[in-house]
Amino acid sequence: MIKSHRIKLKYHVIFWSIYFFFNVIRWGSYFNDYQYSLKSNLVEFPLHMIITYTTIYYLIPNYIATKKFIQFLIYFGLLLGGIYFLRTGLNYIFVSKNLWPEADGIHQAYTFNHVVAVIIGEVYVVALASAIKLTYDWGEEKRKNNELLQLQTKTELDFLKSQIQPHFFFNTLNNLYALTIMKSDNAPEVVVKLSDMMQYVLYEVNNPFVDILKEINYIQAYIELEELRFGDKVKTDISLIGDFSGIQVPPLILLTFVENCFKHGARNSDKLKISITFESKKDTIYFNVANTIDGTPKKKTNHGIGLENVKRRLDLIYGKKYNLSTKIENHKYIVNLELSVI
Structure with a gap:
């Protein structure tokens, strides 16, 4: 009525x-x-x-x-x-x-x-x-x-984003703990990088969108942290194609895929190769991340506890203006994500 x-x-x-x-x-x-x-x-x-x-x-x-x-x-x-x-x-x-x-x-x-x-x-x-x-x-x-729907959507997005922040924070603290147990000389450097990253997580990501270059820098810092932890076991390659100036994306939306590369790939492999590609083309952002895996590929895989979180955030923010696909091919787990520029 x-x-x-x-x-x-x-x-x-x-x-x-x-x-x-x-x-x-x-x-x-x-x-x-x-x-x-x-x-x-x-x-x-x-x-x-x-x-x-x-x-x-x-x-x-x-x-x-x-x-x-x-x-x-x-x-x-x-x-x-x-x-x-x-x-x-x-x-x-x-x-x-x-x-x-x-x-x-x-x-x-x-x-x-x-x-x-x-x-x-x-x-x-x-x-x-x-x-x-x-x-x-x-x-x-x-x-x-419409106002109520927007409020509900914002509340759900804030909740989903809040799940990612402590998840990342405790994972990184565990990495730091492992380095201190081993009395690694890299522990002080990890503390400095962690401090910079937490500043980003606590303050920058409060906005619904962030500059994609900040997000890429954040991902790069996360990769450097993991490389300090795993050493020569990990080899990472990042490529940027196109012009990214002025483009914004939801914060921490891409980190889950990169994080899962280390969590699942490094845990199950003696050598881990990760390739990450960002491409800006017309009104679309293309994100591709692939990591090597050992063993026989399976038709289905649960590659990352944050995947459903990311899918839900993408649904709420982009509706039908995105495409996410995952596959296992040639002993690699591959994620392809296409985002319309908002």
Whole structure:
């Protein structure tokens, strides 16, 4: 059910003013008597407003909205009858003894044809005003629903993004812990790099989009951290093709794929080769990451706990304007992602 929304008073005044002057000019031109048209409309318009507002703000909410259609018809019929008697009597007293000048000849009041003609006129006014009011309510309801949907989407995106940040942070701390256990000389360098990266994670990614070059630098820093951990066991190659200036992407959306290369590839291989390609072409960003894997390729693989998180974020942000595919080919796990530039 569409809820009723309050319309500002000035729009009521504008509507009735336009409708009043239109009627005065219309019937004044029809009768070639603008004085008569003005007097009759001055009498009738307060009645138009009474039946219109009573119907819109009382009868429709209390009977149509609650599916009490018979009661609505009864009360609306009684309202029309009351308006008819008031309109006829006031016109007879203040305007003219001829109550139906637009009809041929002289017609008496309270005849069938006169009642029908007056009722049709009132129903026309109520229908016009109701259509405008329902259209306004529909538009307001749609706007509020869109705002609610945007809020829900933002809340879900914030939640999904918040899952990635502590996940990355604790993984990196575990790496640092492993280096300190081994008393590695690389531990101080890891601390410095971790500090720079955490500044990015805690402050930069609060925005819905970040410059893609910042995201690439962040990924490069993450790779350097992992290379310090794994040493000669890992060989990484990063390629940038095209112009990336001014292009923005959701923060941390690409990191999961790179992180999984180390998590799954390095854990299961003596030698790990990773190739990462960023390509900007027209209005599309192409991201490709591949890492070597050992063993017999499987048709299905669960390559990364954050994959569903990334898919959901992509769905919320890009809708159908992205394409994500994964495959195992020639002892490599390959991820291809295409993003439309927003």
